[in-house]
Amino acid sequence: MWDDAFPSFLIGLREGLEGGLIVSILVATLVRAGAKSRLSQVWTGVLAAIALAMSFGAVLTFTAASLSATAQEAFGGALSVVAVAFVTAMVFWMRRSARSLSGEIKEKVTGALGMGAGVLILTSFLAVGREGLETALFLWTTARAAGESVGPLTGAGIGLVLAAGLCWGLYRRVLKINLTKFFTATGAVLIVIAAGVLGYGLRDLQEGGVLPGKAAYAVDLGGTVDAGSWYSTLVQGVFNLTPTMTWLQVLGYAGYLAVVMTLFVRGVRATRPAPATAPTGTATAAVPESARGAGTESGARAAAASGQRAAAGTGAPDDSPAGLASEAGPTAAIAAGGGDRAAAGPDVGAATATTTAAASGTPAASRAETPAESRTETPAASHAETPAASRTETPAASQTEPPALSGADDPSAGGGVGGVWGEGADPSRRPERGVRETPDESHAHTAVARRRRPAWVVPVAVVAVPAVVAGLVVALGRPKPAGAQTVAVSETECGKGFTAPEPGRQTFQMQNTGSKTSEVYLIDPATNAVYGEIEGLAPGTTRDLVATVAGGSYAWRCVPTGGTAVTSKAVRVGGGAGATAVVPVSEQDLATPLKEYRQYVGRGLATLVAQTGRLNADIQGGDLDAARTDWLTAHRTYSSLGAAYGTFEDFDKKINGRPDGLPGGVDDKDFTGFHRIEYGLWHGQSADRLKAPAQRLAADAAGLRKAFPTQAFDPGDLPLRAHEILENTLQFELTGQADQGSGTELATADANLAGTRELLTVLRPLLTSRAPHLLPTVEADTARLGKLLDAAHHGNAWTPVNRLDAITRARLDGATGQLLEDLAPVPDLLEIRKSA
Numbered sequence: 001m002w003d004d005a006f007p008s009f010l011i012g013l014r015e016g017l018e019g020g021l022i023v024s025i026l027v028a029t030l031v032r033a034g035a036k037s038r039l040s041q042v043w044t045g046v047l048a049a050i051a052l053a054m055s056f057g058a059v060l061t062f063t064a065a066s067l068s069a070t071a072q073e074a075f076g077g078a079l080s081v082v083a084v085a086f087v088t089a090m091v092f093w094m095r096r097s098a099r100s101l102s103g104e105i106k107e108k109v110t111g112a113l114g115m116g117a118g119v120l121i122l123t124s125f126l127a128v129g130r131e132g133l134e135t136a137l138f139l140w141t142t143a144r145a146a147g148e149s150v151g152p153l154t155g156a157g158i159g160l161v162l163a164a165g166l167c168w169g170l171y172r173r174v175l176k177i178n179l180t181k182f183f184t185a186t187g188a189v190l191i192v193i194a195a196g197v198l199g200y201g202l203r204d205l206q207e208g209g210v211l212p213g214k215a216a217y218a219v220d221l222g223g224t225v226d227a228g229s230w231y232s233t234l235v236q237g238v239f240n241l242t243p244t245m246t247w248l249q250v251l252g253y254a255g256y257l258a259v260v261m262t263l264f265v266r267g268v269r270a271t272r273p274a275p276a277t278a279p280t281g282t283a284t285a286a287v288p289e290s291a292r293g294a295g296t297e298s299g300a301r302a303a304a305a306s307g308q309r310a311a312a313g314t315g316a317p318d319d320s321p322a323g324l325a326s327e328a329g330p331t332a333a334i335a336a337g338g339g340d341r342a343a344a345g346p347d348v349g350a351a352t353a354t355t356t357a358a359a360s361g362t363p364a365a366s367r368a369e370t371p372a373e374s375r376t377e378t379p380a381a382s383h384a385e386t387p388a389a390s391r392t393e394t395p396a397a398s399q400t401e402p403p404a405l406s407g408a409d410d411p412s413a414g415g416g417v418g419g420v421w422g423e424g425a426d427p428s429r430r431p432e433r434g435v436r437e438t439p440d441e442s443h444a445h446t447a448v449a450r451r452r453r454p455a456w457v458v459p460v461a462v463v464a465v466p467a468v469v470a471g472l473v474v475a476l477g478r479p480k481p482a483g484a485q486t487v488a489v490s491e492t493e494c495g496k497g498f499t500a501p502e503p504g505r506q507t508f509q510m511q512n513t514g515s516k517t518s519e520v521y522l523i524d525p526a527t528n529a530v531y532g533e534i535e536g537l538a539p540g541t542t543r544d545l546v547a548t549v550a551g552g553s554y555a556w557r558c559v560p561t562g563g564t565a566v567t568s569k570a571v572r573v574g575g576g577a578g579a580t581a582v583v584p585v586s587e588q589d590l591a592t593p594l595k596e597y598r599q600y601v602g603r604g605l606a607t608l609v610a611q612t613g614r615l616n617a618d619i620q621g622g623d624l625d626a627a628r629t630d631w632l633t634a635h636r637t638y639s640s641l642g643a644a645y646g647t648f649e650d651f652d653k654k655i656n657g658r659p660d661g662l663p664g665g666v667d668d669k670d671f672t673g674f675h676r677i678e679y680g681l682w683h684g685q686s687a688d689r690l691k692a693p694a695q696r697l698a699a700d701a702a703g704l705r706k707a708f709p710t711q712a713f714d715p716g717d718l719p720l721r722a723h724e725i726l727e728n729t730l731q732f733e734l735t736g737q738a739d740q741g742s743g744t745e746l747a748t749a750d751a752n753l754a755g756t757r758e759l760l761t762v763l764r765p766l767l768t769s770r771a772p773h774l775l776p777t778v779e780a781d782t783a784r785l786g787k788l789l790d791a792a793h794h795g796n797a798w799t800p801v802n803r804l805d806a807i808t809r810a811r812l813d814g815a816t817g818q819l820l821e822d823l824a825p826v827p828d829l830l831e832i833r834k835s836a
Helices: 002-032 036-065 069-113 117-146 150-171 179-207 230-239 247-270 280-292 297-313 338-343 346-360 371-375 379-383 395-400 439-450 457-477 591-620 624-639 651-656 674-681 687-710 717-733 745-770 774-790 806-823 825-829
Strands: 217-220 244-246 482-489 494-496 504-512 518-523 530-537 542-549 552-560 571-573
Touching: 002 036, 002 069, 002 117, 002 150, 002 179, 036 117, 036 457, 069 117, 069 179, 069 247, 117 150, 117 179, 179 230, 179 244, 179 247, 217 247, 244 247, 482 552, 494 552, 504 518, 504 530, 518 542, 530 542, 591 624, 591 687, 591 717, 591 745, 624 651, 624 674, 624 687, 624 745, 651 674, 651 687, 674 687, 717 745, 717 806, 717 825, 745 774, 745 825, 774 806, 774 825, 806 825
Parallel strands: 482 504
Antiparallel strands: 217 244, 482 494, 504 542, 518 530, 518 552, 552 571
């Protein structure tokens, strides 16, 4: 899980920190503008962005789930490529825009303050929404690449929580981070991860039939690299590199990494800041003079830019992380509140005031006084000023006191008229020039505006709207179940009501109108290949059959119990091929493999009788050392006949039964066979105590050989045992549960693997025609597992499972699990179907 969590952790940390820094800049800008009451609008926009990202993720998940397997591969591959494009653009954008990000956001927020609540919500929504959409898309692709969602979601959650903590620390000035180095390092790692996602996406597009070269492998290390080992799992989870990769994957991975990483490194070197050439004190002192001398709008902007550089140069906090807020340095430290500006010194305060004035369009000189000076004015002084000058107040002053006029607002000083109004003011109700609005009127207008709608309406709406839209997209985007196409089946008529369906995933309502239980198949009438089936459809019942329909011919085949198969008229569906069908297997098809396997088992039983006779002779003669050697030889022979377990009936319990569940345990009278003798030989029991069990084992082996030719052997057991033999090996031998003291579990596992190989040999003709790519994969898996088992074999001795080191044991379990996964389709591919 944790290997799959790292890429998502990194994207969560980086995207979370980017989004958190943007929110911090928004909040700091409002706090320093004295507009704390409008913070709720920022959080509403942030909430809307989060809701949009989550809704987008839900649309991706549920839309993909409704597609066919081939379409899912193509859909996932396309989105993986899109995710790589987004991540690449994000890495380069942050490297290019980090130093000017704060100024751009502050300019937008300052303008939004005078344009109503909706504009401020939209500003924060757009600023954070892009990060959210990128995060949702990349997390979806990494979760799909991992094949599970717990690890990626856990990693993303940890990354987002850590990013939130870092942003809080930066905002409160608890810590400082060199953001330039942070985004450079994480950008380089993300480029490597994105290269792996691109390779995975190209492979998906090949599996989906969009791109060629699915079988053209450039790298095939399946026989030498253990896919289940910890190091292989780590590499696959973090870098999406697998033991087998096609030429297109390798070229895409290497080409992307070479080009993008080269451009990224060159860009980092080109954008390194030059060392400062002038003392910081000189720059700081120059700002207020230039600001006071500015009487035009261009002069105010120049003063604002100079003030920003001066504030950063003195090490004082700006309105946002210094690394993102200014061009002077990369270190981030966000400080909120007006007090921070005053604490930084008069130069910094003047510079910040100049910046705010420039952003709002007010000449610099009109706001050169500190917040403390503005708040100490009396109402009397305020009423003595002109109405025009009263409109140049800062938002902070308008919120905390009646309209007041500072000394810098005198029109004679070249200041002009400002346009920023306090919180709650309705722009549509502003007084005309020369008409002054009293404080009581202003508060009354604010109260009326706030009574128009409850405070919870907008936050609820911004969450509900994306969720509802996502639900509609999922509902409308899913292929419509063919509920209207009810197909009737009976002993005499099959497929009544069946018309040509639309391509895609379809649901058919199969209704048995006859009097007998029937097997129902959707088939290709030309090849008898099965697209979907229902077993045991009882009379008078209706069940859904879900199948993926593509271009081709389709018909229904109904096989009533004890009756003759009935096939409907074929219909033609337009479009390209893409639906997966299974060519059915009949008992006749399995007759030859069954005959060959019965011959193999017969030869094995003859050998077993001879070997158990020799074991019995050893024990009767008191040669327990020879008995231990002959016991292992005979037990391996029996373990290699695994496919016949279901045929041996009660003989299997007598010959190879374990003491589990017996009332007396190892001392129970019904504990017999190989494991009973094993327990005695390796627990110091005398030859006399083992003579009776040895005689009984030899007699049971001879009895099984005599009975086997007349025992029923279900042909359907052959494909089932291909998976079940090693499933039992993983459950009992590789866990040590079957051991009774000999420590030879791996020898038994090796014999089980030999039995599986023999079984696949007789089934090869049927598998090759139905799944030509399956056997090469399975053969590579068996070779890998066999090599691991051979490493535990030393002469006549085998390493016990409980003495294996953790890494070797994990490799054994992983190799066995991978082989089981690759063998899993065999029972379904070779299932006996009456439609044949």
